[in-house]
Amino acid sequence: MDIRGAVDAAVPTNIIAAKAAEVRANKVNWQSYLQGQMISGEDCEFIKKFEAARAEDKQRILDNEGHQCARTFLNLMAHISKEQTVQYILTMIDDMLQENHQRVNIFFDYAKKTKNTAWSYFLPMLNRQDLFTVHMAARIIAKLAAWGRELMEGSDLNYYFNWIKTQLSSQSSQYVQCVAGCLQLMLRINEYRFAWVEADGVNCIIAVITNKCGFQLQYQMIFSFWLLAFSPQLCEYLRRLNIVPALSDILQESVKEKVTRIILATFRNLLEKSAERETHQEYALAMIQCKVLKQLENLEQQKYDDEDIADDIKFLLEKLGESVQDLSSFDEYSSELKSGRLEWSPVHKSEKFWRENAARLNEKNYELLKILTRLLEVSDDPQVLAVAAHDIGEYVRHYPRGKRVIEQLGGKQLVMNHMHHEDQQVRYNALLAVQKLMVHNWEYLGKQLQSEQPPTVTTRS
Missing domain, CATH: 1.25.40.150 (V-type ATPase, subunit H, C-terminal domain)
Incomplete structure (x- = not known):
């Protein structure tokens, strides 16, 4: 499975998309804000022009007036308190970025001139009361951090990752899949993978998937493991956290092809990306100990539309088969002990x-x-x-x-x-x-x- 196409496709939109469609339909009367002296004539003129422009005209406007665009959006966010209008502004920004990832640079250019960071305007919005506002801001932050030319770091990144961990741990919000989508977007960047691990994010993911969450959230969390396993050094770290038993349990119970696919892809990454031979062997032994070989043999008998699944099954059967031949009784014992599942x-x-x-x-x-x-x-x-x-x-x-x-x-x-x-x-x-x-x-x-x-x-x- 290819990392580039997979990440964007994996960000779910259902609940937030439905609410965004509702927000877009409620057009804002910018003239009334101008008359009430809540916004400037310059900002009013730009937002009306941008709002009315066709898709092809929007790009031309942004090419010529990128600075004005960023300034207008951020001014409107800062000076308007009505939640419905703030929702509308954030939805416009999110749509604009989604249409063309390069547009994040509009905010980076503006932030540079004002000696700020691009996400500094949006991080405070994570404390708002309105859930749609909070999660739309979170989506925008993830897009800026993942698609921008500068990396989020230091206290800003710690703050954002701690917010994500808190949201995932509670799982009470209807927007929890949106939060997971933000994490998926962040973890496509190597530096953020290490920062997430530093923030004890892996244990957070394990807690979510072992807590009987729905299959969509399960898929997104395992997707995050798959991304983490692209970094060889993190394969070594993940080995110590015993993720194979948790994933093999889900594989055994899974009825959703997408969940099966992402677990197999994760197992493959753990074996393929491990830089140390000992780490590779320990993963293989853990999979054998957790009866993954038997599950693979059962899966091999089924037909799949996705060629990646068949390819991953073949790869894993081959690698685990090799490990079984090399398996000593002490290796078997050691692997069983490390799994924590003594029989x-x-x-x-x-x-x-x-x-x-x-x-x-x-x-x-x-x-x-x-x-x-x-x-x-x-x-x-x-x-x-x-x-x-x-x-x-x-x-x-x-x-x-x-x-x-x-x-x-x-x-x-x-x-x-x-x-x-x-x-x-x-x-x-x-x-x-x-x-x-x-x-x-x-x-x-x-x-x-x-x-x-x-x-x-x-x-x-």
């Missing part, structure tokens, strides 16, 4: 696996052990807790200094906390792990435990 897969109960790999849990400053102890602390899934407790016990049993390491990481207390868990499977595995932490004679322990009947273990499909 009773064969590797956990394999004596050979623990004998050969227990010491490897110490690698990268105990990265995997820290994940295990963290899961014991934050997970509310009984199966995850039971498997995590079991694995800590096996680590201690097979690594000579394991007890000391687990105590230093706070794992011993966390395991003990689950000895009275309401779930029988969790209680049993926590008890077993604590005994391994306490007892030295494993053969004796084994005989003692034979009398205890473990609960039936269920596995996820």
Whole structure:
């Protein structure tokens, strides 16, 4: 999928477009504003001329009187308080920019002469009460920032991105898709992608898509991931935030082709744009762990109008197939652990696996052990807790200094906390792990435990 054509097409217009059509139909009596001395004769004359001009004449007017155009629009915005008229002015500006992206330079030229930034005139409007006014201003800001010759930066960019995050987090506004559209437009610019990540924007997107939002907003948020993944350095960052499980869940449930398409395109970007081989491999393992291969095989059987989908499916099947062949039992274990979705897969109960790999849990400053102890602390899934407790016990049993390491990481207390868990499977595995932490004679322990009947273990499909 091509980034240039896709971004503009993805900005939804439904609710805001319907309201804009209504606003355009209510023509403003500029003469009455002139008579009331609320606007100047010069501004009145220009706005009437511009409003009446045909499309081809508008460009000629803007070529000759660009400075006057910007000044008139901004003067009218500043001096008229009637909300309906402000809505009309903003709609005219938005239409003008949408017709020709180069027209943003009219505002950049004017701002330069007045020692301002092009968006400084519109940012204060995000605090207005009227929702249409606020979101039309937000659209104009995004267009100026994305299409202009200067980048928005510093406090202005922070302010705008924080506003977007607040709007997306609340999701209560009927204009939330418009906000998502503004973000999509911004993230086509590489510098803004990094700024969005700096502003903790990725966690905001994850929160939206895991909160059962509608399919259109879901599509727009995943589209934002797709854009972020065009930057190789951000692929490395996104890896740490575990986005593959969230996207694979949506892929499994998706009934909308556009949502399926954008998830596949995102997966492809994550694999294709990753600069580091290790990052590429971790993404592939995460996709395998989340059963994306099986989903791809099912999708391959279907017919699609969009050639990109078939192409992405073929690419992903090929790359994940290669990774499966290279997959060691430790890779499989590591990937499962990082996904946070522990199951009773064969590797956990394999004596050979623990004998050969227990010491490897110490690698990268105990990265995997820290994940295990963290899961014991934050997970509310009984199966995850039971498997995590079991694995800590096996680590201690097979690594000579394991007890000391687990105590230093706070794992011993966390395991003990689950000895009275309401779930029988969790209680049993926590008890077993604590005994391994306490007892030295494993053969004796084994005989003692034979009398205890473990609960039936269920596995996820």
